[in-house]
Amino acid sequence: MMSIGPFSIKVVGVGAAILLAWLVTRAVARRMGDDVSPKLAGAVLFDAVFWGLIAARLGYVAFWWEDYFAKPMSIIAIGDGGFTWWVGVLFALAFIGWRARNMRMLRRAALAGVLTGVAAWFLTGRVVGLLHHSPPMPDLQLATLEEEPVSLLSYQGRPTVVNLWATWCPPCRREMPVFEQAQSEFPDVNIVMVNQGESAEQAQAFLTGQGLTLSNVLLDPFSRAMNATGARALPTTLFFDAEGELVNSHMGELTMASFKSNMARHFSQSAQPLSDEE
Structure with missing residues (x-):
């Protein structure tokens, strides 16, 4: 099981992708000069990630609704790893479009961050998959x-x-x-x-x-x-x-x-x- 300290490689990968998305968003905003505040752009990015994660969880719950509704408290048990990533990404993009609907430069900066983060997340997953060797069942x-x-x-x-x-x-x-x-x-x-x-x-x-x-x-x-x-x-x-x-x-x-x-x-x-x- 690949991990870094107490965290699984999947959790670390998501965290790193979010951090990269935030850094790219602020960097793009800085290059735009006075047209957009890097601080505002970074805040919009984090808001999009937050709501995207909630949407990803709700999308997963909706898919497995019979099992979750049989035990409603399990809906908040996010430690089970239940997230539908594509629902979260789409919702994050939609949130940015709505939040920056009248601010084209802000929208460009935040979208650049989200797309960079998603690309980095996919690339990391591919690399880890190639490097990871699945161990056999132990002889116990x-x-x-x-x-x-x-x-x-x-x-x-x-x-x-x-x-x-x-x-x-x-x-x-x-x-x-x-x-x-x-x-x-x-x-x-x-x-x-x-x-x-x-x-x-x-x-x-x-x-x-x-x-x-x-x-x-x-x-x-x-x-x-x-x-x-x-x-x-x-x-x-x-x-x-x-x-x-x-x-x-x-x-x-x-x-x-x-x-x-x-x-x-x-x-x-x-x-x-x-x-x-x-």
Whole structure:
């Protein structure tokens, strides 16, 4: 999982693109002399980014509205990474057009910034994609709740989602119903819950107390999975394809909408939920 400090490379890339957009906007405004204030141009750019992010989130929520409206509080759980970028970009451009409708030079400066930022964001994503090597599923010896040995590699052969969790972790506890629902809706995908650093008694007591019915719950008493996958915190969810190659990872709590989005983007039609097939 590529990251810079505690932040994923995606978050860093978005932040860098916004900063570049702001710098370009102010630079273009300065070249226009007294026709437009660089400070005003920069403020308009930041306003456009702010409203663009809100629009991108709302666009994503609208696409997955059934899952979000089933749990309305998940709409504000932006840590799930749910944004529709093209909705945000279009809204930002429309905002600039409206905000600077009577100020042509201001509009030019802000539009130049937005387009530069979007181009830089796409280019960075391409470069990172070329440089990034997806690690394979680690060869880990784990155990079932009955303390029977099992290899993580035994799940290769079809798409596999590995969730690293612990009973003491609040976001882990909150997202457990998502994986319970996912195991029911995605029978063609292995959804493996790997407990980190706890005993079978602790894990089973939590599942029983919460009334959760989960299969493929495994124990990793020495948290070797975190070291093997480079996970920096709990919960972390890893998406492996049928060949055992890592195609995506997510640190933090997942919503059902975000889980389904990952299924749609990274796995084949065989990994569609049962509700779509009925």
